[in-house]
Amino acid sequence: MRPSRELLVIILGTGSAAGQLEAQVAHFLIGQGLDIFIPGQPECNCLPRERRTPRSDRFWCEGGITLSRIHQAKGQEADLVYLVGLDRLAASVESVTVRHQLFIALTRTRGWVRLSGIGNFPFYGELWRTIRHRDSLTFRVGSFPGRQIGLNAADELRRRYGRGHRNFRGIDLAGAQLAGHCLRDANLVAANLQGADLTAANLDDARLAAANLSRATLDRAKLRKASLAGAILSGATLAGADLSRADLRDADLRRADLTDAILRGSQIMGADLSHANLKGANLLDADLSETGLIGTHLKTAVMPDGEIHP
Known part of the structure; x- marks a missing residue:
């Protein structure tokens, strides 16, 4: 398996906490003798001192494993994707934005995905139940007042508003x-x-x-x-x-x-x-x-x- 384009590590979370986790993962992989690439850097094994505007549209570096934040990974795919820092999202998983981030991260894989997180959160149970059900999913859809709109939705919206x-x-x-x-x-x-x-x-x-x-x-x-x-x-x-x-x-x-x-x-x-x-x-x-x-x-x-x- 080629490290570039077939392997991808996505750092979950946002802000400085995600930046610290990105640096920790990068140092660990380099310490294991693996080359890494962070999008926006000029070449492999370059670590940003601070988050900056990307210098190029490069997402992959030949021979290196790409470490990416969620926003950088949009539109990219790899055969095997590692999601690191699941606990950063699990703590506030009721947020629509957080679930949207996890959806983007999970759908970057063409074949396999591995999840990594610490702690004990109810969301881990939800994920485990989903994995156990394999190719079937159960959704509970609540009802929202005023959600049912007539056939001419725009006209009905204007009237109700x-x-x-x-x-x-x-x-x-x-x-x-x-x-x-x-x-x-x-x-x-x-x-x-x-x-x-x-x-x-x-x-x-x-x-x-x-x-x-x-x-x-x-x-x-x-x-x-x-x-x-x-x-x-x-x-x-x-x-x-x-x-x-x-x-x-x-x-x-x-x-x-x-x-x-x-x-x-x-x-x-x-x-x-x-x-x-x-x-x-x-x-x-x-x-x-x-x-x-x-x-x-x-x-x-x-x-x-x-x-x-x-």
Whole structure:
């Protein structure tokens, strides 16, 4: 088995704790005489002193075992994947964002996956039951007030919103025409808004965690303080959108158009902005730690420190 492309080690968790675990695993493997590669570094066996924007789009290094964080591993696969630090997620597994991270990590394997974690968490029992059932899964789906929407979902949504309803969790609004509409403070967690037209819509304070907004049109939309953690926004257009202080942690923003968007003070930690267009965007005070910026267009963007990207 070739160490590169056939073996992959994914470090679970976020922030400085994940960075420390990454360093520990790297030092251990090097101590065992194995070459390692951390994406964004120039060559094998280079350890970052601090998390930085990747210098290239390299994810593999010939002869080295890639050590990756979850946000860097999106879109990559290997025959055998090791997930290290399961306890970092098991402690807060009720979070939609955490489960989304684990889903991404588990689906990086083409054949086998090995889980590693310490401690004793109820989630370990859930995983063990899932493994025992092999090719069958049992889901318990709760009912949510206001979730059942009529045949014309967009019209029914507008009527119910006008009557004071705010809970539309899981609604299917694929391709809906909602340009200019006010959906402020709406609960759209896990909603399907794929290809929807939300041009100039007001989604301030809306809850859109784990929602599917791929290829949606959100140009000039208001998303101030909106929760978009783990949302899928790949290929979406958000030109001129206001995402000030929005929560975009672990969101998929690959190839999204964020030209002239306002992202001041937003939490973008762990998001994937690969090949996204952020020309002229305002990222002042935004948290871009652990963010995937491979191939991202940042010309004239205001960076978190106030500097203008050349």
